Amino acid sequence: GAVVSQHPSWVICKSGTSVKIECRSLDFQATTMFWYRQFPKQSLMLMATSNEGSKATYEQGVEKDKFLINHASLTLSTLTVTSAHPEDSSFYICSASFLPEDRGGSPLHFGNGTRLTVT
Amino acid sequence: RKEVEQDPGPFNVPEGATVAFNCTYSNSASQSFFWYRQDCRKEPKLLMSVYSSGNEDGRFTAQLNRASQYISLLIRDSKLSDSATYLCVVRGSFNNAGNMLTFGGGTRLMVKP
Numbered sequence: 001g002a003v004v005s006q007h008p009s010w011v012i013c014k015s016g017t018s019v020k021i022e023c024r025s026l027d028f029q030a031t032t033m034f035w036y037r038q039f040p041k042q043s044l045m046l047m048a049t050s051n052e053g054s055k056a057t058y059e060q061g062v063e064k065d066k067f068l069i070n071h072a073s074l075t076l077s078t079l080t081v082t083s084a085h086p087e088d089s090s091f092y093i094c095s096a097s098f099l100p101e102d103r104g105g106s107p108l109h110f111g112n113g114t115r116l117t118v119t
Numbered sequence: 120r121k122e123v124e125q126d127p128g129p130f131n132v133p134e135g136a137t138v139a140f141n142c143t144y145s146n147s148a149s150q151s152f153f154w155y156r157q158d159c160r161k162e163p164k165l166l167m168s169v170y171s172s173g174n175e176d177g178r179f180t181a182q183l184n185r186a187s188q189y190i191s192l193l194i195r196d197s198k199l200s201d202s203a204t205y206l207c208v209v210r211g212s213f214n215n216a217g218n219m220l221t222f223g224g225g226t227r228l229m230v231k232p
Contacts, residue, residue, distance in 0.1 A: 006162075034220075043206070043224040044163065093162050108220060110162040 006111025023094030029074035030096035038091040050077040084118045125223035142207030151210035
C-alpha cells in the first residue's frame, strides 16, 4: 500500500534555531502534500497545502515566513520551522494523496509524524 | 459551530461491549467521509471510508446520514486494542479551494478488561 515517510520522528532544538522536517511518498507520486500540526489533546489542524513545483498555500493564521515549505519533487516535501520558539513545540504530521484531486474521494495517508520540542 | 463535531469522551467500556460514536458536520456539500484511528503520540491511520449505503469491515460498521449530516461508527465486541482516539474526517466538495480534509476533535475510547 501507499507509504508516506516522515523524518525525523522527534527532534529537540534550542530556541532560535531552525528545524527541517522531510516528508516522502515512497511508492507513489504525490502532487499534493498536506502539513498538519497537533497540540496535546487537540485535533489536527491543517497548516498548509504543498503543491509540487509551486508555492504552498497556507491556512489563515499560519506564518509562511516562519514555516517554509518546499515541494521540489513529486516525492518530497519539506517543512522548515525557522527561528523556533517553545510555543512551536508540537506534533507535525504530513500527508499525501495518491489520486488526483479532481477525482476526489481518496483518503489521505499520513507520515509517522515529527515531535518537535523547543527548549 | 465547528465544521466537524464529535463527543470527546472518553468512552469507557468493558471488553466485549458494543460502542457507537457519532459525528456531525456542517457543510452540506461535503463529499467524502472517513474514520481514522489515532493512538497516543502516533499519526492517524485510516480505519475505514464511509459510504452512503453504509459499510462494514469486520467488527466495525460505518453509516452516513446525509439528511441529518452525521456519520456514525459502531464497534462490536470491543477489544483492549481498540483503545484509541477515533477521528471523524470530512472532505469538502471537489475542485474547490477547500478540497481537503477537516478533522473532528476525536472521540477517545478506553476498553477495560
